[in-house]
Structures are given as structure tokens and as C-alpha cells.
Amino acid sequence: xxxxxxxxxxxxxxxxxxxxxxxxxxxxxxxxxxxxxxxxxxxxxxxxxxxxxxxxxxxxxxxxxxxxxxxxxxxxxxxxxxxxxxxxxxxxxxxxxxxxxxxxxxxxxxxxxxxxxxxxxxxxxxxxxxxxxxxxxxxxxxxxxxxxxxxxxxxxxxxxxxxxxxxxxxxxxxxxxxxxxxxxxxxxxxxxxxxxxxxx
Ligand code: FE
Numbered sequence: 047x048x049x050x051x052x053x054x055x056x057x058x059x060x061x062x063x064x065x066x067x068x069x070x071x072x073x074x075x076x077x078x079x080x081x082x083x084x085x086x087x088x089x090x091x092x093x094x095x096x097x098x099x100x101x102x103x104x105x106x107x108x109x110x111x112x113x114x115x116x117x118x119x120x121x122x123x124x125x126x127x128x129x130x131x132x133x134x135x136x137x138x139x140x141x142x143x144x145x146x147x148x149x150x151x152x153x154x155x156x157x158x159x160x161x162x163x164x165x166x167x168x169x170x171x172x173x174x175x176x177x178x179x180x181x182x183x184x185x186x187x188x189x190x191x192x193x194x195x196x197x198x199x200x201x202x203x204x205x206x207x208x209x210x211x212x213x214x215x216x217x218x219x220x221x222x223x224x225x226x227x228x229x230x231x232x233x234x235x236x237x238x239x240x241x242x243x244x245x246x
Contacts, residue, residue, distance in 0.1 A: 049240055057193040061111040061125050062090060063149045064101035070136050070149050073098040074126035076193050078110045078159075086179040088161060091172040093236045097130035099173060106163040108177070109148045111155035114188035119200050121154055127217060127234050145181050157184045171236075212242040220245070 057076035064071050077091040090110065092099040102108050113121070125135055141149040150158040161177035191200070201218070211222040217235040221242065230239045 058190050059113045059117075059122075059193060059196055060090075061113060061121070061151055061155070062092065062098055062102075063109040063111065063151075064098045064105065064107070065148045066101040066105050069101075069130075070134075070141070071098050071101055071130035072125050072135050072149065073130070074122055075110075078112075080179075081176070087164070087176060088159065088179060089174055089176050090161075091169060091174045093172050095129075095236055102163065102175060103166065103173065107146055107148060107161070108163075108175070109144055109146070109150050109158050109160050111151045111158040113151075113191045114154055114156045114186065115191045115195060116188055117154040117191055117200065119202060121151075122196070122200065144183070150183075152185060156186045156188045156190060157182065209245065211245055213245050215241050215243055 058078065060075050060078045061072050062075050073092070073096045075090055075092060078088055080086070080088050088110065090108070092102065098108075124139060128135070136149060139151070140153050142152045144150050144158065144160045146160045148160065159179045160181035162180050163175045163177045165176040167174040167176075209220050209222055211220055211224065212226040213220050214232045214235060214237060216237045217232060219232050219234040221230065226239055226242055228239055230242070231237070232241070
């Protein structure tokens, strides 16, 4: 199978926010999808290694903020390339609170959904959450960003680092070594060895 065929599926990009014990967190996901309109429900799959995942499992609540084409790379770095277990992801980021008490991004989102989890499915590396949309607000008329926008326009081009090894095609992380272990998981974006390319 040509695995690059999977890149033909288009996605949006979202900041998924959570809050537990007065601690706010959030992560970047590309897997929010509305599945029914009556009741209004969405699904989202979240990697189990994300702190946001654990907070959603425990609280059954999240907000999904739809990112716009104006979103700078810094937002993807801040929410996607570090763990809320180690840092406060909201540090220096303008935030507001939705009616459910969880944060949303007033800047760079054109709207957000406040969601209540009704069911969870174990997918191995991820948990899939099925959730009722209990509130939603439109913030702007800016277009939503797509995954291909992110790769072609927002993500900085990889610098000529002189390093040898393998580069993650998703986030740019470099594994210095030979060979790349088949079960290697990117420590930054959590994608597997299939998403790495050899640095020529
Ligand atoms: Fe990566």
C-alpha cells in the first residue's frame, strides 16, 4: 500500500481545551468531526500520551476551538510541541472562559464548541470521545485552517541543520541515529516511524 494516500484526507486543526482541579490545559488535534446533527454530536480522537486526554477522561468535558488561516506557528508550537504535564500551555496566551468554565482562544479561532462526553472508545494509542455539543459560539468570519495549509504555509521549512538521521514529516523533530527503530514514536507530535523521512 502507498501510505502517502492517507495524506489525501483533508482535516481541520483545533485547539482542544480541558480543565481539571483548576488546571487549564489544551492540545492540537486534527480529528474533530460532527457525526450527527440531532442530537448535535461530534467525535474527537486524542492520543493517550496527552495530558489533555487524561483531563477529558476524568472530567468528560472539553472545548474545541476551530483555528483560522491566520493562526501563527507559535500557537501550534505552544499547544502541540510540549506537554501540559511540564508547562502551563496557556502562559502568555490570551484566553477567555466559556459557559462551562473551560478556556477558549478568542484570537485565532473563528468559533468554539463546548462538549460533554457521552461515550469513550479505546483505540489503542488514542481514545475516541463521542460528545454532545452543549454550547457553541461564532467568533469571526475568518476561514478555518486546513492540515494542508499548515504543512504548506504555516510550518517553517526545515533548516539545513547538518544533522544526519531521520526527520519527522509532521513536526520536524530529528532522530539522530541509524537505523530508525520501527516502533519509534516522535517525542514531540507522537507520530510513528512511518511519518519519518531520511535526511539526505
Ligand atoms: Fe513529530
